[in-house]
Amino acid sequence: MATSDTTRLEAFSDGVFAIAITLLILEVKVPDHAEIQALGGLWQALAHRWPSLLGYLISFATIGIMWANHHAIFIYVRRCDRPFLLANLLLLMTVAFLPFPTAVLAEHLPDPETRTAATMFYGGVLFLIAVAFNIVWWTGIRDRRLLGSNIAEAGVQTIRRYRMGPVGYAVATALALASVWLSLAIHAGLALLFARSETGAAATHKT
Amino acid sequence: MATSDTTRLEAFSDGVFAIAITLLILEVKVPDHAEIQALGGLWQALAHRWPSLLGYLISFATIGIMWANHHAIFIYVRRCDRPFLLANLLLLMTVAFLPFPTAVLAEHLPDPETRTAATMFYGGVLFLIAVAFNIVWWTGIRDRRLLGSNIAEAGVQTIRRYRMGPVGYAVATALALASVWLSLAIHAGLALLFARSETGAAATHKT
Amino acid sequence: MATSDTTRLEAFSDGVFAIAITLLILEVKVPDHAEIQALGGLWQALAHRWPSLLGYLISFATIGIMWANHHAIFIYVRRCDRPFLLANLLLLMTVAFLPFPTAVLAEHLPDPETRTAATMFYGGVLFLIAVAFNIVWWTGIRDRRLLGSNIAEAGVQTIRRYRMGPVGYAVATALALASVWLSLAIHAGLALLFARSETGAAATHKT
Amino acid sequence: MATSDTTRLEAFSDGVFAIAITLLILEVKVPDHAEIQALGGLWQALAHRWPSLLGYLISFATIGIMWANHHAIFIYVRRCDRPFLLANLLLLMTVAFLPFPTAVLAEHLPDPETRTAATMFYGGVLFLIAVAFNIVWWTGIRDRRLLGSNIAEAGVQTIRRYRMGPVGYAVATALALASVWLSLAIHAGLALLFARSETGAAATHKT
Numbered sequence: 001m002a003t004s005d006t007t008r009l010e011a012f013s014d015g016v017f018a019i020a021i022t023l024l025i026l027e028v029k030v031p032d033h034a035e036i037q038a039l040g041g042l043w044q045a046l047a048h049r050w051p052s053l054l055g056y057l058i059s060f061a062t063i064g065i066m067w068a069n070h071h072a073i074f075i076y077v078r079r080c081d082r083p084f085l086l087a088n089l090l091l092l093m094t095v096a097f098l099p100f101p102t103a104v105l106a107e108h109l110p111d112p113e114t115r116t117a118a119t120m121f122y123g124g125v126l127f128l129i130a131v132a133f134n135i136v137w138w139t140g141i142r143d144r145r146l147l148g149s150n151i152a153e154a155g156v157q158t159i160r161r162y163r164m165g166p167v168g169y170a171v172a173t174a175l176a177l178a179s180v181w182l183s184l185a186i187h188a189g190l191a192l193l194f195a196r197s198e199t200g201a202a203a204t205h206k207t
Numbered sequence: 208m209a210t211s212d213t214t215r216l217e218a219f220s221d222g223v224f225a226i227a228i229t230l231l232i233l234e235v236k237v238p239d240h241a242e243i244q245a246l247g248g249l250w251q252a253l254a255h256r257w258p259s260l261l262g263y264l265i266s267f268a269t270i271g272i273m274w275a276n277h278h279a280i281f282i283y284v285r286r287c288d289r290p291f292l293l294a295n296l297l298l299l300m301t302v303a304f305l306p307f308p309t310a311v312l313a314e315h316l317p318d319p320e321t322r323t324a325a326t327m328f329y330g331g332v333l334f335l336i337a338v339a340f341n342i343v344w345w346t347g348i349r350d351r352r353l354l355g356s357n358i359a360e361a362g363v364q365t366i367r368r369y370r371m372g373p374v375g376y377a378v379a380t381a382l383a384l385a386s387v388w389l390s391l392a393i394h395a396g397l398a399l400l401f402a403r404s405e406t407g408a409a410a411t412h413k414t
Numbered sequence: 415m416a417t418s419d420t421t422r423l424e425a426f427s428d429g430v431f432a433i434a435i436t437l438l439i440l441e442v443k444v445p446d447h448a449e450i451q452a453l454g455g456l457w458q459a460l461a462h463r464w465p466s467l468l469g470y471l472i473s474f475a476t477i478g479i480m481w482a483n484h485h486a487i488f489i490y491v492r493r494c495d496r497p498f499l500l501a502n503l504l505l506l507m508t509v510a511f512l513p514f515p516t517a518v519l520a521e522h523l524p525d526p527e528t529r530t531a532a533t534m535f536y537g538g539v540l541f542l543i544a545v546a547f548n549i550v551w552w553t554g555i556r557d558r559r560l561l562g563s564n565i566a567e568a569g570v571q572t573i574r575r576y577r578m579g580p581v582g583y584a585v586a587t588a589l590a591l592a593s594v595w596l597s598l599a600i601h602a603g604l605a606l607l608f609a610r611s612e613t614g615a616a617a618t619h620k621t
Numbered sequence: 622m623a624t625s626d627t628t629r630l631e632a633f634s635d636g637v638f639a640i641a642i643t644l645l646i647l648e649v650k651v652p653d654h655a656e657i658q659a660l661g662g663l664w665q666a667l668a669h670r671w672p673s674l675l676g677y678l679i680s681f682a683t684i685g686i687m688w689a690n691h692h693a694i695f696i697y698v699r700r701c702d703r704p705f706l707l708a709n710l711l712l713l714m715t716v717a718f719l720p721f722p723t724a725v726l727a728e729h730l731p732d733p734e735t736r737t738a739a740t741m742f743y744g745g746v747l748f749l750i751a752v753a754f755n756i757v758w759w760t761g762i763r764d765r766r767l768l769g770s771n772i773a774e775a776g777v778q779t780i781r782r783y784r785m786g787p788v789g790y791a792v793a794t795a796l797a798l799a800s801v802w803l804s805l806a807i808h809a810g811l812a813l814l815f816a817r818s819e820t821g822a823a824a825t826h827k828t
Contacts, residue, residue, distance in 0.1 A: 008217065008221065008278050010629065011218065011221050011632065012221050012224065012225055012274060014629060014632050014633050014636060015221060015222055015224075015225030015226070015229075015636055016225045016228065016229050017633065017636075018633055018636030018637045018640060019225060019226055019229040019230075019433075019636070019640055020229050020232075021637060021713070021717060022636075022637050022640040022641050022644065022717045023229065023230075023232070023233065023640075023644075024717070025641075025644070025717055025718055025720050025721050026233070026644065026647070026720070028721045030721070030724045030725050030728050031725070032728075033732075036735060041735075041738065042725075042729060042735040042738040042739060042742070043738050043742075046725070046738075046742060056718070057714075060714050060717070061710075061714075064710040064713070064714070065710070067633060068703075068706055068710075071629050082275075082402070082403065085275055086402055089268075089271040089272070089275075092228070092271070093264075093267050093268075093271070096228065096229045096231070096232055096267070097232055097263070099232050099233070100232050100235045100237070103237045104237050104238070104249075104253070107237050107239075108249060111240075114243060114248075114249040117248065117249040117250050117253075118249060121249075121250075121253060195703070195707055196703065215424065215428065215485050218425065218428050219428050219431065219432055219481060222428060222429055222431075222432030222433070222436075223432045223435060223436050226432060226433055226436040226437075226640075227436050227439075230436065230437075230439070230440065233440070289482075289609070289610065292482055293609055296475075296478040296479070296482075299435070299478070300471075300474050300475075300478070303435060303436045303438070303439055303474070304439055304470070306439050306440070307439050307442045307444070310444045311444050311445070311456075311460070314444050314446075315456060318447075321450060321455075321456040324455065324456040324457050324460075325456060328456070328457075328460060422631065422635065422692050425632065425635050426635050426638065426639055426688060429635055429636055429638075429639030429640070429643075430639045430642060430643055433639060433640055433643040433644075434643050434646075437643065437644075437646070437647065440647070496689075496816070496817065499689055500816055503682075503685040503686070503689075506642070506685070507678075507681050507682075507685070510642065510643045510645070510646055510681070511646055511677070513646050513647070514646050514649045514651070517651045518651050518652070518663075518667070521651050521653075522663060525654075528657060528662075528663040531662065531663040531664050531667075532663060535663070535664075535667060
């Protein structure tokens with residue numbers, strides 16, 4: 001089967017990432033007058049929105065950094081075939097899904113009875129995103145037929161460190177049974193961890 | 208009448224496809240506390256969202272694969288005139304409409320009284336999308352004046368297999384009268400069928 | 415003051431047009447069970463959504479064709495300065511506003527008491543879009559300093575026919591006092607009128 | 622650490638800016654029939670939406686002009702590394718957040734008891750956007766290693782005038798304690814001030 005270049009695939013993916021990340025804010029609801037009365041003021045009602053704000057922060061950072069790393073894949077993968085395109089669509093399906101578990105998390109984080117389930121659901125979707133990202137990566141480098149020429153093996157190895165993503169998210173999800181705060185701290189930490197230097201290492205081969 | 212190139216038409220279409228596919232998640236509603244109480248927990252309430260999740264899956268796959276095949280058209284069609292632009296706008300109008308029947312389907316799939324109508328409405332819109340896609344394709348290859356040079360007739364023939372799209376969606380829609388599950392299974396099957404190898408065959412002529 | 419090229423201006427505008435056109439569907443609400451009960455079935459309740467569907471159709475066609483004609487401007491205007499950029503931002507502000515009057519129209523079209531006001535509000539916004547479009551056009555061709563070289567005067571004259579846009583929309587808006595249906599028919603007619611051949615004529619100079 | 626070019630970073634940022642600016646309209650709610658009854662007509666109910674319209678205007682202008690100035694940065698910054706990418710992500714996080722404080726402002730501006738807090742919250746977010754913009758700019762020009770060649774020092778100095786942004790927004794926010802109207806007037810004034818000539822001066826070096 002033949003291949004084509006990745007320009008429009010990247011543009012479409014950029015669009016989905018950009019929209020998913022921007023839709024997150026729609027889940028933060030404006031405090032109404034009853035809520036303000038009950039809590040004693042608008043500032044208090046806004047502070048009461050902290051679960052939404054926390055969800056916005058973690059999900060925005062996760063999608064944003066996922067986008068940056070998605071970008072890094074295309075430093076190596078320069079051609080596109082149907083299996084790669086479908087793997088990429090699977091990844092986008094999980095990324096575009098994230099506003100929903102983020103809203104579930106924001107709604108239920110203050111409630112001791114449902115917060116564990118909400119955090120595990122949220123972590124489970126992050127786990128699926130990480131799995132899908134690895135499928136995209138493996139589909140892209142399989143047989144090296146979609147790779148550009150002049151790709152250093154060391155660079156391809158570097159990005160392989162994403163294999164740890166699903167493990168990290170699975171651990172964070174399971175730990176929600178012990179403490180949702182620990183679980184969310186690991187999610188934030190994983191975002192920061194993956195924020196580091198992939199494109200840096202990768203782009204060396206380009207400049 | 209004269210023609211222009213297709214770059215900005217493709218960019219605009221990519222935008223509409225990317226937004227329509229990402230808006231689908233806004234129709235999945237967060238379970239509220241009354242619902243969780245009634246169903247016995249957050250996990251149960253999330254599981255109760257299966258019609259929304261099923262709708263999300265089928266519509267996401269359908270739009271995503273439609274995008275990939277829309278992309279494939281422009282391997283052949285390299286120029287753009289007003290009739291082609293308007294045909295493309297008609298296609299985008301049907302694609303951007305899909306979040307609405309998806310939400311109707313998700314809302315009514317659990318209800319035995321309304322699920323047949325909801326599934327037929329959903330299938331009817333998929334049928335219109337397939338018809339619009341064929342109009343775009345035929346407008347694009349008519350007289351061969353918008354085609355790029357060096358286009359193999361075999362490639363143009365390959366993509367003609369989309370003629371079967373409207374028939375498939377019409378059959379799936381009609382079968383909802385017998386069983387909505389069979390109808391939805393055919394929709395999912397058609398998405399997988401059209402996920403296969405068009406660009407592969409097409410891109411041969413490009414590389 | 416110096417100028418720069420229009421690539422990113424076009425990309426940003428494409429984004430706003432694509433999002434505004436796709437958000438229109440969010441204003442079409444899923445019929446709930448009470449409504450279905452009252453109207454005697456889901457099909458009846460969907461048919462009862464005709465004002466929303468009509469609004470979707472007219473607004474989608476208007477924004478889509480406005481996008482195509484916006485595209486046509488950049489066949490002539492090849493450079494960008496701050497006044498042009500701000501004029502373009504003004505146009506985007508009116509285009510991005512359209513989902514609101516569309517929703518107002520859809521909500522109030524069935525109500526004899528409020529439908530005239532709703533139609534005039536909708537028409538008034540279309541009038542503002544047409545005015546803003548003309549401001550963009552005049553800012554772009556003023557002094558001919560932003561125009562590309564080799565621009566035929568005839569082409570520039572052709573696109574000037576947009577001057578009739580504000581007049582047409584003003585007439586349609588005023589006629590809503592006599593009949594909202596006549597007013598909406600003129601809006602649809604204007605969309606079709608502007609759908610004709612600008613880029614065709616324009617692109618002649620490019621090929 | 623190595624660098625890569627900024628094309629996809631700009632495209633992703635354009636997407637987020639375009640979506641955030643277009644989502645603003647979703648916060649303007651259609652007047653319902655009770656509201657129209659109470660206020661004596663649809664026109665009166667639409668006029669009653671002035672706080673939403675004012676919020677739409679100021680936020681649209683602010684994001685739009687921020688986009689134009691973001692664009693201006695990339696006339697100088699021609700390469701991208703991880704710190705710059707993360708600084709840019711921080712800016713997008715604040716920009717994508719703006720629809721929320723805009724909605725809070727629109728909801729509470731008519732209420733004398735909560736309007737001061739709402740205006741300060743809104744101004745506070747504009748302050749954060751301005752701070753993030755400066756972080757992007759400083760990360761971009763630090764050590765001059767991401768700058769293009771042939772960049773005139775005068776141009777780099779010009780854009781430095783954004784340092785005044787955070788100060789202006791902080792003053793406007795604090796003045797809300799005295800008068801929310803004065804505060805909003807300053808926000809509008811700052812948008813107009815920053816609407817002036819950066820790209821003009823900048824692009825000189827390009828043409």
